[in-house]
Structures are given as C-alpha cells and as structure tokens.
Amino acid sequence: MTSPELVAERADRRAWLGLVIVLGPVALVAMDGSVLYLAMPSITSAITPSTDQALWILDIYGFVVSSLLIAFGNLGDRYGRLKFLLTGAVVFGIGSAGAAFAPNPEILIACRALMGLGGATLLPAGLAIISNLFHDARQRSQAIGIFAATFAAGFAAGPVIGGLLLSRFEWGSVFLINLPVVVLFLAFAPVLLREVRTTNPGRVDALSVALSAVGILLAVYSIKTAAAEGFSPVQAVTGVVGVALLVWFVRRQFHLEHPLLDLRLFKDRVFTVAILTGLLTLVAWAAAGYLSGIYLQSVLGYSVLAAALLALPGAAVLTVVCIKTSVIAERIGTRSALIASHFFMGVGLLLLLATTTEHGVAAFIASTIVAGVGYGLSFSLVADTAVAAVPPERAGSAASLAETSNELGNALGISLLGSLAAVCFRLFGPDIAGTLNETLDKPGLSPAVVAEAEDAFLTGLHVAVGVASLLCLALGVLALRWVPKETKEEPAEAESLTAAP
Template sequence: MNEQRVSHSPGLRAWLGLLVVLGPVLLVAMDGSVLFLAMSKVSDALSPTADQALWILDVYGFAVGSLLIAFGNIGDRYGRLKLLMTGAAVFGAASAGAAFAPGPELLIAFRALMGVAGATLLPSALAVLSELFPDSRRRAKAIGVFAATFAAGFAIGPTIGGRLLSSFWWGSVFLVNLPVVVLFLVLAPILLREVHAARTGRIDILSVLLSTVGILLTVYAIKHAAAQGLTAAPTAAGVVGIATLGWFVRRQLHLEFPLIDFRLFHDRVFTIAAMTGLLPLAAWSATAYLGGIYLQSVLGLTVMDAALVALPGAAVLTVTCIATPAAVARVGPRAALITCHFFIAAGMLLLLAPGTSGGIGWYVASTVIAGIGYGVSFSLVADIAVAAVPTERAGSAAAIAETSNEIGNALGIALLGSLAAAVFRLQGPGLAGTLNETLQTPGLTAAVIGDAKTAFVTGLHAAAAIAAGLHTALGASAVRYLPRAFTSPDDAGPAPQAQDIVEVDGARCPRGSGAPGLDDRPRSRSCG
C-alpha cells in the first residue's frame, strides 16, 4: 500500500498565528526591563523608598520566575490557549492599573499581578507553536524567532520606555501594552487552536508556595539590610526565607513530579548551562537599571538621550541573538558558551571606568561588548540544557533553563542593586536612601551633590566588579568542565523530548512534558 504524502508546509494561518503569539512574548520580556530608564520619573512622581524602588523593578521577575513551571502544568490540564487568553486579559488589566497607580505600594501590587499573568503567557505561547508548525524544521525556525523576540524584548525595553517618557508621563510605559493585548484577544481565537495534554504530573501546590515565600522573604531581608542596615525583624525574615528554600529543595528530591528536578544538576554540562541562563540576566538587568540612573541622575542626560545611549548595546544584543546559531555551527557550543562569559566579564570591567562626568563612551563600550555575550547566552542556553540530559527528562531541563532566565533577571536587581544601595547608604551624605531622593532634598550644596553622585558611582562599580568576577569564574569553570567533544544540539537532530501525549483538536500525539521551554514539540510528523 502506498503511503499518502502529507504536506507540512505552514500556510498563512501558521505565520499569522506566529505573529499573534509574538505579541504577548514581546510584552512579557519588555516589561522586565521597561522601567530601567523610567525609574527616575517614577521616583519623582511617587517618591518610593530605596527598598520600594527595588521591589517595583524586580517583583515582576520574581512572580514570573516562581510560577512559570506551575502554569506550564496548569495549561496542560485546562488548555494552553484558554490559559493564554486569560493571562493576556489579566496582563492588560494589571498594566492599566500600574499606569494609574497613585503610590508605590499599589504599583508594586500591580507589577506582581503582571508577573503572575506573564507566567501564564510564556509556556502556553510556546506550546501553541507546536500546533502551528508540525514540521520539525519550520518549527525550529519558529522557535528561533520566538527566542529572538524574547531577547529583543529585554533589550529594547529601556529604549521603548525612554522614548515614551520623552513625550508622555511615566504610566505610558504600561499603557503601551494595551493595544497589543486587545489585538491578541481579538485574533487569537481565530488563528490559534486549543492544545491539551492528556497526561500530566500532579501540581504540588506546597512546592509553589514554598519557593515563592522563600524567595520573597530572603530578598526582603537583603533589600532591607542594604537600605537600612541589619535589624531584628528583617533578619528573622531572611532566616525563615532561607529555611523555607531549604525545605523546598528537600521536598523536590522526594516528589515524583518535582517543580524543579534538582537531580539534573548532577550533570556538569546542564549545571553550567543553567548558570549561564541565570548569571547573564542578573548582570544585564542590574547594570541596565543602575546605568539608567547613572546616565540621567549623575550625568544629567534627558530620558530620550539616555535611551539613545542604550541603543547600541540593545542592537548588538539583538543581532547577536539572531547570528548565534550560525556562529555555533562553525565554532561549536563549547567555545560559544565559554566565550560569552568572558565577553560579559570584559563589558562589566569597562563599567569601572566611568566617573561622575564624561563616562558616556565607556558606558556605550561596556554595553556593546557585554551585549555580544548576552546575545550568545540568551540564544544558546535552552538547547544546551535540553541536549545535556536524558530524553525522558528534557521537559524538566527546558523548564529550569527558562526559569533561570526569569529568576536571574529579578535576582540581578535584588542582589546587585541592593549591593549598590548598601554602598550608597554607607558612603553617601546620609540624607536619603537613594540618589534620586537625595537630589530632591532642598538646599543641597554642590559638595553634597558631588558626594552623593560619587557614592552612587562607587556602588555601580561594586556591582559591575562582582558581576565581572562571577562571569570570569563561570567562564573558567566552563573551560575546566565542559567536555571538548561536546557537540551542538542541532548536530544531533531535534532536541530530545519527554514522552507525553498532546491532544490537538481531538488528535492524540506524543510530545514534551508541557514544561515551558523547547519541549513542546510533536515527535512524529504523523501527528501533524
């Protein structure tokens, strides 16, 4: 019997569906960084304290990172498109609330809600692509566009924010989300189809609570210590947070369906890949945030000029994301993974040169050099992490790789931002907890203003030096532990997938575990 040949070429619906899916992806990434240049305006309007300013910036990333895996499983049970639609609607409503927040407390709350909604969007959007592109080659290209869009969103967020703030008030950086959300809600039911998993692991609610509470309590203690010094209550909260995270780790080791499979870290390649997902985002987010304050509050640039200064680094990062697959095909993933850390370390070291005047050239050079490393890491991590583990654990590997990006983005601001805040508190004039608050104090002399700016620049240098040291150490570890025979995931064919069943409009097909990442792809063309 002759087999009937089936065409797997995606039609117009598939490509239009991809464009529709990329809208929420771009928003989730962009909102992780859009406030970096806007914080000066937010501080002028809402007068947040030092720790409130840090929460405004990073509570979004913590919410996304801590709930990403849980919502991946929820989408499997109740439908990815349904969750995608719900998440987009909540994201739009929370964006509108953030835009008109009357004080820092409500802005933090709405940013947290945006993060919860964002955690529903990423895994579901990637899963829907598997239905749009059943052919493995075209699906790989679509996922590459997905990854490049996500990285570009992070990169252009500060520039978009700066452009909006040059003409509108600070809330406009959130209102820009609404047209994209409305367009998605109108077109998604037309162009996208529901995707279910017929078999999923149980969601351990206690694990979700432990990870979220442990992270938030620990970060709260660090921020409070940086801004105000050690006091009893925050220190106790930090101890409880660390103990809660320890309980979370122990629980994962005994669950049949862990939220994070820590046993994967026994593999050196996977561990280095996961750390490469975390550290570059930490360095990038912290220095982009501190750099925005430096350009505006220290050097006196307008928000639009600051956005233009940040543009070369964003452009290099985006182009590198797109060019990395071709480069990896020539030099191999081992060389690329090692090189990215030394590029980032070199960029961080260049940030030690800028002072309280005339540092724009050094800042641009830093973002361009580091941008090469960021682009390589953003493009490479997920594939290497998935390829490093057995097929049946690929879903967990992809989930950890995706989560490490989001947690890294938030941790950079929380930890390195807190370090800079602590340096400012110890070396500044002692009038307020942040540079912007200090500069708003009436009757300041030129000497006090100079001391405040010098203290802030010292904090920026400290954060950059720590980031450079961490990346140098991780690059050296990659040289030491990555096997020389390590090959590209592309060389071995499609990335390995965890066995599961996907139900697409009633058809049952094997695919990944449903965790966010590169595992949501059909394994057989017959299921197209």
C-alpha cells in the same frame, strides 16, 4: 476542488500568522522586565517610593514570573495552554492598566505583581503552542528561534522604548503601551491558535508552589531591608524563615513523583553550567542596565531620550547576535560559543569601571556592545545546551528550568546587586536619603553634598558591576573545565527544544 498543495499552503500561512500573534505577548513579557530601567528617576520623582519600594517596583514582576513559571506550565499542560495564554493576557492587561495610573508605590508594586502573574502563564504556554503549530522539524526550529530572538529583543529594547515614551509622555505610558498588543492578541488568538494539552501531565504540588514563592519573596525582602535600613531582628528572622522555606522546598522535590523542579538534572555538569549561565546572564544584565540608567540621567545629566538613544548600539548588537547565534555556533562550536559568552559579558562589565562623575558615555557604549555579544550568545544557547545535556524524556523539565533561571536572574540582579549598590550609597553618601534620586530631589543642597552623593552612587555602581564581572569570568573558567569538547561525529539535534530567556 482544492488541491493538497493549496491546503498545505493555507495551513503554513495560518501557522506563521499564529506565530506572529503569539510574539506580541512574548515581547511584552520580556520588555516589562526591563522597561523601567530608564523610567525609575521619573517614577521616583512622581510617587516618591522609599529605597526598598523602588527595588520592589523593579523586580516584583520578575520574582512573581520566576516563582510561578514552572507551576503554571504544569497547570497549562493539564487544563489547556490556550486557555492559560488567554487568561494570562487578560490578567497582564489589567495589571498594566492599573500600574499606569497607580497613585502611590504600594499600588504600583501590587499591579506589577499582577502583571507578573499574567506573564508567568504567557511564556510556557506560548512556547508549547508554537511548537504544536509547526509539524515540520525545520520550520519548528525556525519558529522557536524567532520566539527566542523576540524575547531577547524585548529585553534589549525595553529601556529604549521606555526612554522614548518618557521623552514625550508621563511615566504611566510605559505600561499603557501594553494594552493595544493585549487587545489585538485577544481578538485574533482564538481564531489562529489551537488548544494544546498533555494527556498525563502529573499532579501539581501546591505546597511546592507556595514554598518556592514565599521563600523567595521573604529572603529577598530581608536582603532589601538590610540594604535600605540596615540589619534588625525582624529583618534577620524574615531572612532565616525565607531560607528555611527554600531548603524545605528543595528537600521536598527529591521525594515527589512529579516535582515542581526536577533538581536531579543538576547531577549533569553541563546542565548545571547552562542553568548557571542563564541565571548569571540576567543577573549581570539587569543590574548593569538599571544602575547605568540612573547613572546616565542623575549623574551625567542626560535626558531620558538621550539615555535611551545611548542604549541603542548595545541593544542592536544583542539582538543581531541572538539571531545569528546558530551560525556562530556552527562555525566555532556550541561549547566555544557558550564559553565565549561569559568572557564577553565579564570584559564588557569591567569597562563600566572607567566611568566617572564627569565622563562615561564612551565607556557605557563600549560596555553595552561588548557585553551585548555575550548576552546575545547566552540567550540563544542556554536552553539548547540544557536540553541537549539531559535524556529526551526530561527535555521539558530542562527547558522550564532554563526559562526560570533567566526570569529569576533578572529579578535577582536588581535585588542582590542593586541592594549592594544601595549599601555602598548608605555607607559613603551624605546620609540625607536612601537613594541618589531621593537625595537630589531634596531642596537647597550644596554642590559639595551633590558631589558626595554622586561619588557614593558611582562607588556602588562600580562595586556591583565588578562583582557581576568576576562572577561571569569565574563561570567562564568553570565552563572551560566542565563542558566537554564536541566531537565532529555528533549530529546536530534538529528537533531540540529551544526556550526563550
């Protein structure tokens, strides 16, 4: 006869195995937000995308994920999280296979969008299923912490993994690596995981989904077009329409019984600081990672493998800090840790201003290590801070907004700051092509033209990271004023929800 203790042990083992199987797709979603940073020079040479196409290849994934994340979370509540998780994995796998063999930029952009469609189902569904696997509060907290650390590690390891693959295989390998993980997940998830749904999730407002997604895409398209080709009537009208749709979306949320985004949460200053931190962290991280990858390969001349190895110290620091954030927060306080994250990021980004067209490796490594401390703290603290700032019945909305801020920040970092760097290249470059890699691929360039192109790119890099640094430091000052000091009487919230970035 089976003892109760043995039954409990088997249940625990199955729950931890379920956690392991969910972490595979979670790591893929995070990794694919950054895996192309070192791959873009290879992709540019292979399928020759234009300036705006190159930016779309990088961030269409993040925009699709961020624009659909909350909507898909609500649909998962209604129709079942496991169904959404399995469907999302299939769509993600199909998009990955298509991207690996894309013959031109248009198909690659479409496949990246399909991957984003799948990724938007994986994050909220995975977190909900993990929370349901562990009924003990302490174990559940540990599991969600592992979930968050895996997501952060995926973001940090993406460029490194991409660089290692590209050192031996064609650029399509950065997408093919997803397929074995997807296949394993589809094989074991139905056995290890249980269905999760909410009894009264509320109606999903389809118009809000359309307004947010189309508004974001039109506004960003306008910015990208202006950066790549300059201002034009069509570009301006596109931007105005995009902004108008987003304004309509925001106004609509205040009149819905079940809003797609509960914007009333922003009345709380601490919540606002937390969401801005999640957004800005990924804006800075994505822009610096993307531009630095091009700098190391196309300006300093390092191979993709060498560039990947140079990124390892920063990735290791980010991952370790993310895992140890709970210990750091217990020692110095959550408020101090959150504020410190902004200043570590700001100072780390400033170190990139020491890079030149001849030397910059030491500055790059130092930057990734210092900023990595800030990124790691932020990834682990944002959701906890956001959730703790709102009433318990609104914790789900707060966690969804925290996830969305990270995904949107990852896309905006490349779109806005990447476009800013592109504008600088257009203004100060040799006016041969829209990007550094396109320019260097032109035959018969004189050394003077090459030097001019490299100087223009470096100017764009410095301007972009300088703006990102100032924003981080400014938000740190705002956090000092808005986030109240903690009182020692306040007990720790053992069961507060922690969402991955």
